[in-house]
Amino acid sequence: MKLSRAFFIQVLIFIFIQINTKYLFSQTPETDSIINSIKNAKEDTLKVNSLLLLSKKLNNLGELDASLQYAKKARDLSIKLNFIKGEAKAYNRIGNVCRDYGDIPAAIKNHLASLQLRQKINDKPGLIVIYNDLGNDFFTQGDYLKALENYFTSLKISEEVKDIKGQGSAYNNLSNVYYDLGNYEEALRNITEALKISKKLNDNRGIAAAYNNLGNIYYAKGDYEESINNHKAALDIRLEIDDTQNLAKSYGNLAIGYDKLGNYEEALKNNFAALEMHTATGNEQGIATVYSNLAVAYFNLKKYKEAEDYGVKALALSKTIDDLKGVKDANDALYRVYLAIKKPEKAFVSYSEYIEARDSLLNEENTKKTVRLEMNYIFQKKEAADSLREADEKKIVAIQLQQEKTQRLALYGGLALVLVFAAFMMHRFMVSQKQKKIIEAQKMEVEHQKELVVEKQKEVMDSILYAQRIQRALLASDGLLKQNLPDHFIVYEPKDIVSGDFYWATRNHNKFYLATADSTGHGVPGAFMSLLNISFLNEAITEKGIKRPNEVLDYTRTRLINALRADGSEEGGKDGMDCNLIVFDFAQNTLEYAAANNGFFIIRNNELITCAADKMPVGRSPKDTEAFSLNVVHLQKGDILYTMTDGLQDQFGGPKGKKFKGKQIQQLLLENCNKPFEEQKVIIQSAFKNWKGKLEQVDDVCVIGVKI
Numbered sequence: 218m219k220l221s222r223a224f225f226i227q228v229l230i231f232i233f234i235q236i237n238t239k240y241l242f243s244q245t246p247e248t249d250s251i252i253n254s255i256k257n258a259k260e261d262t263l264k265v266n267s268l269l270l271l272s273k274k275l276n277n278l279g280e281l282d283a284s285l286q287y288a289k290k291a292r293d294l295s296i297k298l299n300f301i302k303g304e305a306k307a308y309n310r311i312g313n314v315c316r317d318y319g320d321i322p323a324a325i326k327n328h329l330a331s332l333q334l335r336q337k338i339n340d341k342p343g344l345i346v347i348y349n350d351l352g353n354d355f356f357t358q359g360d361y362l363k364a365l366e367n368y369f370t371s372l373k374i375s376e377e378v379k380d381i382k383g384q385g386s387a388y389n390n391l392s393n394v395y396y397d398l399g400n401y402e403e404a405l406r407n408i409t410e411a412l413k414i415s416k417k418l419n420d421n422r423g424i425a426a427a428y429n430n431l432g433n434i435y436y437a438k439g440d441y442e443e444s445i446n447n448h449k450a451a452l453d454i455r456l457e458i459d460d461t462q463n464l465a466k467s468y469g470n471l472a473i474g475y476d477k478l479g480n481y482e483e484a485l486k487n488n489f490a491a492l493e494m495h496t497a498t499g500n501e502q503g504i505a506t507v508y509s510n511l512a513v514a515y516f517n518l519k520k521y522k523e524a525e526d527y528g529v530k531a532l533a534l535s536k537t538i539d540d541l542k543g544v545k546d547a548n549d550a551l552y553r554v555y556l557a558i559k560k561p562e563k564a565f566v567s568y569s570e571y572i573e574a575r576d577s578l579l580n581e582e583n584t585k586k587t588v589r590l591e592m593n594y595i596f597q598k599k600e601a602a603d604s605l606r607e608a609d610e611k612k613i614v615a616i617q618l619q620q621e622k623t624q625r626l627a628l629y630g631g632l633a634l635v636l637v638f639a640a641f642m643m644h645r646f647m648v649s650q651k652q653k654k655i656i657e658a659q660k661m662e663v664e665h666q667k668e669l670v671v672e673k674q675k676e677v678m679d680s681i682l683y684a685q686r687i688q689r690a691l692l693a694s695d696g697l698l699k700q701n702l703p704d705h706f707i708v709y710e711p712k713d714i715v716s717g718d719f720y721w722a723t724r725n726h727n728k729f730y731l732a733t734a735d736s737t738g739h740g741v742p743g744a745f746m747s748l749l750n751i752s753f754l755n756e757a758i759t760e761k762g763i764k765r766p767n768e769v770l771d772y773t774r775t776r777l778i779n780a781l782r783a784d785g786s787e788e789g790g791k792d793g794m795d796c797n798l799i800v801f802d803f804a805q806n807t808l809e810y811a812a813a814n815n816g817f818f819i820i821r822n823n824e825l826i827t828c829a830a831d832k833m834p835v836g837r838s839p840k841d842t843e844a845f846s847l848n849v850v851h852l853q854k855g856d857i858l859y860t861m862t863d864g865l866q867d868q869f870g871g872p873k874g875k876k877f878k879g880k881q882i883q884q885l886l887l888e889n890c891n892k893p894f895e896e897q898k899v900i901i902q903s904a905f906k907n908w909k910g911k912l913e914q915v916d917d918v919c920v921i922g923v924k925i
Contacts, residue, residue, distance in 0.1 A: 248274055265291050265303040272310050276317065279461035279498045285314045302343070305334035309347055316354055317462055319501035319538050325354045345374050345383035352390050356397075357502070359541040359578055365394055385414030385423055392430050396437065398579070399694040403686060404434050425454040425463065432470055436477070437696075445474040465494035465503055469510060476514050484514045505534040505543040512550040516557070524554045545574035576759070681741070685714050688744055691751055693722035693731070701729040701801070702923050706898040710864070710905065710918040717743020718862045718917035721751050726764050727804070731921075734796035735815065735862035737836070739917050750794050750835070753777060766798040767811035767845040774813075774835045774845075781837075793836020797828075797860055806852045811845045817860035818883065820890045821853060825883055856925040857890050864918035865901075870908040877908050894922055 251271045258264040268291035275284040292307035294300075312327035328351045335343040352367035368390045375383030392407035408430045415423030432447035452467040454460075472487035488511050495503035508531035515524035528551040535543030548571035555564035698705060701724060711718065717736035722729065732754055736746035753773040757763045763772055777793050795814035802808065810817075812830030819826040828848065833840040861882075868877045889900050901920055 248278075260294060260298070262298065262300050262303060265295050265298070265300055265307070268294065269303070269306050269310055272314075276310075276314055277460055277462065279494065281314055281317055281498050285311065288314060301334050301338050302340060305331045305338075305340065305343055305347075307331075308334070309343075309350060312350060312354070316350075316357060318499055319503070319540075321354055321358045321539075325351065325358075328354060341374055341378050342380065342383075345371050345378075345380055345386075348374070349383070349386045349390060356390065356393060358539075361394055361397065365391070368394070381414055382418055382420065382423070385411045385418070385420070388414070389423070389426055389430060392434075395690065396430070396434055398690055399437075399696040400690050401434055401438055401695065403690065404430075408434065421454050421458050422460065422463075425451045425458075425460065425467075428454070429463070429467060429470065432474070436470075436474060441474050441477045445471060445478070448474060461494065462498065462500075465491045465498075465500070468494070469503070469507055472507075472510055472514070476510070476517060479517075481514055481518050484517075485511070488514060501534060501538050502540050502543065505531050505538065505540060506546070508534065509543065509546040509550055512547070512554070516550065516554055519557075521554055521558050524550070525558070528554055541574050541578055545571055545578060548574065681714050688715050688747070691719070691721070691748070693720055697722055697724070702731075704894060704924040706894040706922045708898055708901050708905075708918065708920040710902075710914070711739070712864075712914045712917050713740035715741055715744035716917045717747055718864060718919040719747040719751060720919060720921055721754060723755065723758060725758050726762075727802075728764075729801040729803070730758060730766070730769075730798065731801070731860075731923075732796055732798045733815070733817070733860040733862065733919060733921055734794045734835075735864070735917070735919075736794045737792040743917065746792055746794065749777065749780065750796070753780075754798070764800075765811075765847055766800050766809055767847040769798055770796065770811045770813055770835055770845045774841060777835065778837050778841065791837045793834050795830075795863070796835050797830065799858075799860065808850050808852060808858075810848050810850070812848075813845060815862065817858065818886065819850065820857045820859070820886065821855070823887070823890070825887055852925050854925060858923045858925070859886055859920070860923075861920040862917065864916040865905055865920060867916055868905065868909055868918070869915060870910050870912050874912070877905075894924065897922060 248271060251267055251274070255264060255267050255271065258267060268287050272284045272287040272291065275281075275287065288307055288310040292304060292311065295303035295307055308327045308331035312324045312331065315321075315327060316324035328347060332344070332347045332351065335347055348367045348371035352364045352371065355361075355367065356364035368387050372384060372387035372391070374380075375387060388407045389411035392404045392411065395401075395404035395407060408427055412424065412427035412431070414420075415427055428447045428451035432444045432451065435441075435447060436444035448467055448470045452464070452471065455464045455467055468487045468491035472484045472491065475481070475487065476484040488507055492504065492507040492511070495507060508527045512524045512528035512531060515521070515527065528547055531543065532547035532551065535541075535547055548567045552564050552567040552571055555561070555567060692709075698707075701722070707720065709716075709718070709720070717739040719732075719734055719736065721732045721734070724730070734747070734750060736743050736750055738746060750773070753776040754769065756776070757769045757772040761772065763769050774793065781792055797810060797812035797815045797817055799817070800809045810828060812828065813833060813835045814830055816830040817828050819828060828850065831843075831846050833843065833845075866877050866879050866882055869875065870877065885901070885904055889897050892900070905918060
């Protein structure tokens with residue numbers, strides 16, 4: 218496909234505008250006015266704030282060199298004046314410019330300097346901003362753990378001081394992390410909250426950022442038309458407010474969407490527009506991203522020479538600036554180019570580097586540490602609430618004892634003064650009045666303490682709900698399951714907010730691993746155990762390279778026993794999980810599995826086959842020196858696999874309040890196995906709900922169906 222003459226004219230006009238804007242920014246009335254006021258201003262805090270404002274305006278116009286120059290002047294003047302707040306803002310602004318340059322280490326260094334100053338003066342509005350900016354630094358660097366830690370801290374402070382704009386920024390940034398982790402539903406939920414807040418505040422930059430992220434999420438979900446609509450909405454706002462820095466991102470995102478719809482001319486047009494902007498501002502990371510996108514666009518046009526050239530440029534620049542995501546995308550593009558031009562050796566190298574970068578970016582260790590961080594925060598608040606509740610109970614007992622003592626004194630006084638009626642009556646009246654005042658004061662204190670306890674309990678519950686969101690990020694993502702198991706369903710009903718049951722998956726060794734597990738306990742203790750179990754399963758497969766499912770369970774059991782025995786108690790190491798680990802080899806049409814107290818079923822030609830489990834847990838037991846069995850099943854097209862925990866069969870209910878039991882589950886599966894999976898899921902959920910009735914749910918429930 219040849220590019221039109223009109224397109225090249227548009228590119229030349231765009232370059233001309235960018236060059237002239239670069240040299241004429243000082244002619245802008247607003248910036249011109251600020252510069253004139255600075256020239257004539259005294260060296261005081263007002264001048265510092267004017268310098269910072271000018272730096273921000275120039276940054277928004279894409280004038281990074283000038284923006285950095287004025288931010289450094291603001292810093293130096295603040296230090297001279299001992300103006301700590303101004304110095305903190307200046308370091309913050311310098312960090313933002315460095316990030317826009319693509320120099321992430323320098324951005325982090327300056328943002329940490331700003332954080333230290335803001336903590337020193339307890340500047341909470343400033344802390345909200347700096348934690349968000351630090352999160353953006355780490356997110357850009359691909360360090361999800363530190364990004365989430367900073368975003369959650371910013372959100373917590375925003376909620377404390379009721380800063381709605383700060384909450385909107387945090388929701389927006391959390392959406393970005395969930396998006397990169399493949400949890401698109403959580404990403405969509407968070408960015409929807411951010412968009413509501415931005416619209417409420419008439420924050421055009423925030424609205425544009427939210428539309429931009431919505432476009433990315435719909436792109437990932439495969440809805441390219443909706444993706445382009447949202448990116449166009451973001452572009453229109455950014456053109457209106459002259460947001461030069463982010464315009465480049467909008468053009469780049471539109472290019473990717475048009476590429477997916479097959480409109481390659483529009484894709485190239487928007488890519489070149491983004492490239493010119495990134496080049497003008499010196500944004501190396503942005504340049505590397507556009508190079509990768511151009512490689513993809515030219516590949517789709519079957520212009521493999523151009524595609525290879527831009528792919529090589531993208532890879533070299535991404536490695537230079539240590540951009541792991543850029544390395545992944547560039548290698549992905551080059552891998553496809555080398556396959557097309559029949560260079561298998563180069564294709565293999567590119568694919569290997571792509572897999573290495575992808576696995577590093579999605580390292581579940583980051584998610585595991587984030588959950589641990591969030592759990593620590595939850596229990597610190599819970600312990601504080603428990604301590605307060607205990608103190609309240611002691612105060613109530615003390616009040617009661619004081620009342621009894623006062624009443625006894627009154628009685629003794631009455632008996633002693635019985636012969637002097639008038640004196641007795643006067644004394645009794647005085648004592649009664651005193652008691653009334655004491656009781657009223659004590660009652661008010663008790664009610665006040667009760668309100669504090671209720672408030673603390675609400676904070677604990679809010680934190681546990683945060684933990685639920687993070688725990689769900691640990692489960693196998695929708696994207697990963699749909700990619701490897703196109704026809705499947707999951708019924709997941711935790712007993713409490715967080716769960717001991719979990720389903721986890723990974724692709725490794727050219728095979729797909731699926732674990733269905735029931736950790737010891739439920740609720741918060743069960744969630745801690747599920748965290749530990751997922752960690753050791755991931756360690757066995759990803760880090761240790763163990764391939765066989767029975768050897769994975771052997772390794773996990775050893776790690777669990779050793780880790781839990783460290784508490785020094787005789788009972789240590791007895792916790793663990795009942796689990797089955799199934800390994801699909803779709804190339805050979807087989808599955809291998811190992812099962813610990815948790816078998817599963819295969820329905821083939823309307824007959825139910827039971828895949829038995831070893832009668833021992835993954836954890837300490839009399840058989841913990843025995844190896845788990847390796848089982849192999851040859852699959853047939855149309856086989857339906859059902860794996861589950863014991864929560865459904867152990868649920869009490871029905872007319873006689875008995876357990877659901879395994880036989881009833883088998884009958885339920887056989888009767889409905891030929892129905893669509895979405896319908897099967899609803900049937901199982903309804904059966905569980907109807908059986909339970911008004912009785913309490915006794916355990917976490919997890920049921921997974923997979924059709925081969």
